[in-house]
Amino acid sequence: MSIETVNSVNTRQLKDMFLYVGDQVVACKPLLTKIDSAIGDGDHGIGMSVGFTKADENLKANEFTSINDVFKTIGMSMISSMGGASGIIFGTMFVGGIKGLETKVSLDLPLLAGIFNKALEAIKQRGKADLGDKTMIDALQPAVEALEKSAAANESLVEGLRKAEIAALQGVENTKQYIANFGRAKSLGERAIGHQDAGATTVLIIFKSMKEWLEGQENG
Amino acid sequence: MSIETVNSVNTRQLKDMFLYVGDQVVACKPLLTKIDSAIGDGDHGIGMSVGFTKADENLKANEFTSINDVFKTIGMSMISSMGGASGIIFGTMFVGGIKGLETKVSLDLPLLAGIFNKALEAIKQRGKADLGDKTMIDALQPAVEALEKSAAANESLVEGLRKAEIAALQGVENTKQYIANFGRAKSLGERAIGHQDAGATTVLIIFKSMKEWLEGQENG
Amino acid sequence: MKKIINNPGNVVEEAIEGYMYAYKDSLTKVNNVNGIIRKDLKDKVAIIIGGGSGHEPLFLGFVGEGLADGVAIGNVFAAPTPNTIQDVAKSVDQGKGVLFIYGNYAGDVLNFDMATELLEFEEIQTQTVLVADDVASAPEERKGDRRGIAGDVVVFKIAGAASEKGWSLQEVVRVTQKAADQTFSIGVATAPGSIPGEEEPPFVLGDDEIEIGMGIHGEPGMKRTKLMEADDLTDELLDILLKESKIQTGDEVTVYVNGLGSTTLLELLIVNRRVAQILNKKGIKIYDMDVNSYCTTQEMGGFSITFLKLDDELKDLYDAPADSPYYKKTQKIGEEVK
Amino acid sequence: MKKIINNPGNVVEEAIEGYMYAYKDSLTKVNNVNGIIRKDLKDKVAIIIGGGSGHEPLFLGFVGEGLADGVAIGNVFAAPTPNTIQDVAKSVDQGKGVLFIYGNYAGDVLNFDMATELLEFEEIQTQTVLVADDVASAPEERKGDRRGIAGDVVVFKIAGAASEKGWSLQEVVRVTQKAADQTFSIGVATAPGSIPGEEEPPFVLGDDEIEIGMGIHGEPGMKRTKLMEADDLTDELLDILLKESKIQTGDEVTVYVNGLGSTTLLELLIVNRRVAQILNKKGIKIYDMDVNSYCTTQEMGGFSITFLKLDDELKDLYDAPADSPYYKKTQKIGEEVK
Numbered sequence A, B: 001m002s003i004e005t006v007n008s009v010n011t012r013q014l015k016d017m018f019l020y021v022g023d024q025v026v027a028c029k030p031l032l033t034k035i036d037s038a039i040g041d042g043d044h045g046i047g048m049s050v051g052f053t054k055a056d057e058n059l060k061a062n063e064f065t066s067i068n069d070v071f072k073t074i075g076m077s078m079i080s081s082m083g084g085a086s087g088i089i090f091g092t093m094f095v096g097g098i099k100g101l102e103t104k105v106s107l108d109l110p111l112l113a114g115i116f117n118k119a120l121e122a123i124k125q126r127g128k129a130d131l132g133d134k135t136m137i138d139a140l141q142p143a144v145e146a147l148e149k150s151a152a153a154n155e156s157l158v159e160g161l162r163k164a165e166i167a168a169l170q171g172v173e174n175t176k177q178y179i180a181n182f183g184r185a186k187s188l189g190e191r192a193i194g195h196q197d198a199g200a201t202t203v204l205i206i207f208k209s210m211k212e213w214l215e216g217q218e219n220g
Numbered sequence C, D: 001m002k003k004i005i006n007n008p009g010n011v012v013e014e015a016i017e018g019y020m021y022a023y024k025d026s027l028t029k030v031n032n033v034n035g036i037i038r039k040d041l042k043d044k045v046a047i048i049i050g051g052g053s054g055h056e057p058l059f060l061g062f063v064g065e066g067l068a069d070g071v072a073i074g075n076v077f078a079a080p081t082p083n084t085i086q087d088v089a090k091s092v093d094q095g096k097g098v099l100f101i102y103g104n105y106a107g108d109v110l111n112f113d114m115a116t117e118l119l120e121f122e123e124i125q126t127q128t129v130l131v132a133d134d135v136a137s138a139p140e141e142r143k144g145d146r147r148g149i150a151g152d153v154v155v156f157k158i159a160g161a162a163s164e165k166g167w168s169l170q171e172v173v174r175v176t177q178k179a180a181d182q183t184f185s186i187g188v189a190t191a192p193g194s195i196p197g198e199e200e201p202p203f204v205l206g207d208d209e210i211e212i213g214m215g216i217h218g219e220p221g222m223k224r225t226k227l228m229e230a231d232d233l234t235d236e237l238l239d240i241l242l243k244e245s246k247i248q249t250g251d252e253v254t255v256y257v258n259g260l261g262s263t264t265l266l267e268l269l270i271v272n273r274r275v276a277q278i279l280n281k282k283g284i285k286i287y288d289m290d291v292n293s294y295c296t297t298q299e300m301g302g303f304s305i306t307f308l309k310l311d312d313e314l315k316d317l318y319d320a321p322a323d324s325p326y327y328k329k330t331q332k333i334g335e336e337v338k
């Protein structure tokens, strides 16, 4: 690929991108474990590793003809292997946005923003949590908003992801101030304050890794 | 009592002497625990405390008309409260020597030597252990021999107990070289070497405390 | 933490294999998922239980006559996946409906609910009763937020007995919900457990610290305090439990004293003594007491006390025979079969 | 070590009290001593078991139908006193004789033997079968020196079933001795237990050290080694156990995988999986497997594996129903009552 700005990825590139994302999340397992231990039950890193390892396996074992299939494979891998809250929640982050979507073979920023926006709604519906409840939504929602804003400004895919990462990071920071209303940290009350949410951290890692992979493509 | 050498004790004094002995053994509970932990199951100090505490209770609750009764009360207190190997073994150390003995109201060195000698035989018969098996016998047998020798030389009761203590101490030292053939240290083989036997240590404490009590009477 | 395991990623699968070797005469493994069902399925409402691993014998130990018909097993401390639940449900359904019973945790609710949606497509009728017995996890006003802990077991017992009687799904749900509503627990933690394969414990307690009300995944409780004598600690727990449950003089309860892992039966029996003394003093009738480690968190230290407040209907169901690998209730010889 | 106790000197008495509150319908406390007996004593040979406390549910948990008629309970890790044993024996004797069954430890032998002497005066006929299943504790030439560990339970089971059939004392002794002779165990320790009230553990193991063959009171075993994977460890234990027991292709065994306290059921099931795999591979028939923590040493880490080699007579007795608080064997519905 050229050093030009990447404005869209095809099915094969999308698969490669998420293989890279998965590797990064798996590499962060100890960090996620530590964060979930502080206010949850300590298994978030393990769960995400299981999910992305399964996704990795299923991505590698198959050829894909649409980006819909890539998203679906990742999401269903998570839902069918992880269990726990995050199996459904992160699974829905991938399958929730492609429901009813016509078959696509390339992904640009507007489409990505649209998919994750729909996924966000699906997550909220399933999990009943909203912004400020100290969940992954606190990172995902601002990230989605950043994607949308960037798309509206006709910015490139990589630029959109850069902004999404920044927004997700801010979201993770925000979770430190919240008490938890969902998940295992729920009963913690005031004690949760000062600690960041594990799932939100995973969302940050996902956006950061998508961006890194794209940057790698630009510079490569 | 005078500063004269004490040559015999009456029933009441014998009771007081063993109340003192009991206190000393109970005070040594942590030491005995530690020794039994190294090569046994760590409960010898607890067991001896239980036994002497029960003896203490029964000695204090009753008036005694013979030294036989004092010995019997101590021994039966142990047998009926301690359990474990040492309940029988140390119980027999007190009841084993007065079986068939005519009623006595005072105890001198030859009688003490005789009682403990008979007790030693009873212990051997019950427990099937002998000198060199790394048990309390390794302290008791030399102590009894010292008492007998001292009695044969017409020495005083306190002198006899001084020599018994020295002999018991040597016996305890000897146990360090032995492998154990009885009790929980049995399976230890060579690994028991270097460690002293817990029961032998208790025998030493008993003789040492009897002597101390008598010396206290002389000086008092 | 020294754990007797192979690859940490395989603990659940391998434990299930080991379990199946031991109980293959009465249980069957469901293909491809971590689910187990009874061999002698009856033509009745099916009871399905489930939850994360790491709490053994909960959940897999309670499949059998008079208890659950199937269990959906998750990874360590993680709810089972929707497809596991779905496959277990399909394997046990007799066309009379399926009742899901599990502890009230976000992850479990999400996964069982998704399974329910999937099962709707297959026209399998499902109902759910959540166990939310842990009074330390939320005040009465937010009862629906309470977590499920050892009380799971007694609710399974009631549901299993009701379904075994051939009751309709609606009736089984009604009485199971009644049992769940009347089940109250409180726990205390003295030491953390561990996640197999992880070096660090999920939480830390000081050398002489305990935490009253701590959840079975180390969820924070009501207060940290110094270690105290068994009787004082039991008194404090009972104060909370009696207040929250509103159980009072004249009521009748069955009591579970449940060890969390490394707290020994010797200790649990000492606690049980105090529970009985206090209940007797308060004039609360003791129908039965069960002292066991049913719901553990690996080698976590501590225990919980559970009360199920009984009425005649619940007593009858509680007394029914049960026969699973880790919970058996025998019919006494000469006793009338109800 | 944080223990949930009151005065350390009272743990045994208080635990017995707590136990009696839970099981008073089926058991009776013997006055003045730490002994418990069945309520529904039958006109048969009486089975008495006993030993030190701290190993719960051993020994007190195994009194009931098809198991022991009475238990004599000692202080923590100490044999029961002669008068405890004597009073328990007097309480259960029906004039058909009493069989003492206990683990082979010096203290237990001394106390039970003294009780035997005392009972002779009262013309109560007693016999003794020692359980000496721990193959790590002495080589075959000194089989009589072997300690008794988790194998106790399966021997109690056989004896209880035989006495329940109304057999004579001589016949019950014969078959119980046969069971004891055919019971073999090997253990491994990963962490020490504790004596309630004592701060220091009775032994120390390095952070990654385990000890193969260690006894249930921390008696030294065959070798210290590094922690290994469950399968490798199980293989090593099975090698020793199969060699010492001479159990071979074509033989039939029942298997107990017994946790020592803080080793979890999850881990024990993983061990059981490997045991089953190896036995299957070697063509040794598995009649039954029981994975439980029957014989513990407080919160000691580790486990033991026990084999009882079966013949037709032993199988029949093993299958008989049993019903005690911590061991139940149910008659399957439709199964013929033997």
Ligand SMILES: Nc1ncnc2c1ncn2[C@@H]1O[C@H](COP(=O)(O)OP(=O)(O)O)[C@@H](O)[C@H]1O
Binding pocket: A036, A040, A041, A042, A043, A044, A045, A047, A048, A084, A085, A086, A087, A089, A123, A126, A127, A128, A129, A134, A135, A136, A137, A182, A183, A184, A197, A198, A199, A200, C077, C078, C079, C106, C107
């Ligand atoms: N209802 C919910 N909505 C959105 N995210 C949630 C919800 N419940 C939990 N989460 C996310 O899941 C994360 C915890 O995941 P994980 O530790 O894997 O599951 P569990 O809580 O079952 O142990 C939390 O940090 C939070 O971000």
Ligand SMILES: Nc1ncnc2c1ncn2[C@@H]1O[C@H](COP(=O)(O)OP(=O)(O)O)[C@@H](O)[C@H]1O
Binding pocket: B036, B040, B041, B042, B043, B044, B045, B047, B048, B084, B085, B086, B087, B089, B123, B126, B127, B128, B129, B134, B135, B136, B137, B182, B183, B184, B197, B198, B199, B200, D077, D078, D079, D106, D107
């Ligand atoms: N057969 C025996 N003969 C004499 N003394 C014995 C015998 N067996 C054990 N002992 C003594 O008992 C001591 C151990 O007592 P204790 O720890 O109280 O009992 P246990 O061995 O039952 O835990 C040993 O140190 C030893 O001196």
Ligand SMILES: [Mg+2]
Binding pocket: A036, A040, A041, A042, A043, A044, A184
């Ligand atoms: Mg978690």
Ligand SMILES: [Mg+2]
Binding pocket: B036, B040, B041, B042, B043, B044, B184
């Ligand atoms: Mg000892």
Ligand SMILES: [Mg+2]
Binding pocket: A041, A043, A084, C076, C077, C078, C079, C107
């Ligand atoms: Mg979890």
Ligand SMILES: [Mg+2]
Binding pocket: B041, B043, B084, D076, D077, D078, D079, D107
């Ligand atoms: Mg002992």
